[in-house]
Amino acid sequence: MPLFNAWLHPKKAEEIIEIDPASVAVPTVPPLASGEKITIAERLNRSRLVGITIGLLGMLYIALYALDGGSLNLNTVNFAFLFLGILLFASPSHYLAALAEGIRIVSGIVVQYPFYAGIMGILVSSGLVVSFANIFVDISSAQTLPIWSFISGGIINLLAPSGGGQWAVQGPVMVQAAAELGASQAATALAVQIGDQWSTWFSRSGSSRYWPFPA
Helix, strand or coil, X not given: XXXXXXXXXXXXXXHCCXXXXXXXXXXXXXXXXXXXXXXXXXXXXXXXXXXXXXHHHHHHHHHHHHHCCCCCCHHHHHHHHHHHHHHHXXXXXXXXXXXXXXXXXXXXXXXXXXXXXXXXXXXXXXXXXXXXXXXXXXXXXXXXXXXXHHHXXXXXXXXXXXXXXXXXXXXXXXXXXXXXXXXCHHHHXXXXXXXXXXXHHHHHCXXXXXXXXXX
């Protein structure tokens, strides 16, 4: 790749036109207008207490992990940098704005997916997702299972924001229930997917304006 990039680079200095950094908008946390109502999500994103607490919890885990004889590897390095960044920037909103400036294309992935994995780990290990899905299965019939699958998929998505991870846990429960009740497996699976997408849209329709990607 370095050789390929060098080959693409103009050979004549007069053909090189550098971009003016001042012409590029730098992502920042937008100030609140006077009298503007602030949502709970934005209030949490701007809270220094939330950011510092999350950062300190991450640092506490690293300390306990090291004292327990844990080894230094790629996961621990990434974990330490992520939570140290949150701690030093204090509020999540300032951290997201800085990431959007430095690694704009992948900033959402860098922040979201580690938390997605952690949430899924808790839900899977505790059995909460399966138990919650079984509640809707118990009150369903062959005709109503797709409806309840849609509702349960939307609610579980608020706890497990990863669609693929959610289906890996909830999917087998709903498919088995459809087979036992004689319901349409295709309709049941599609209902879970639509419920997941519906609550994703609903929860992000009022998302923060400074998030790296549009809702």
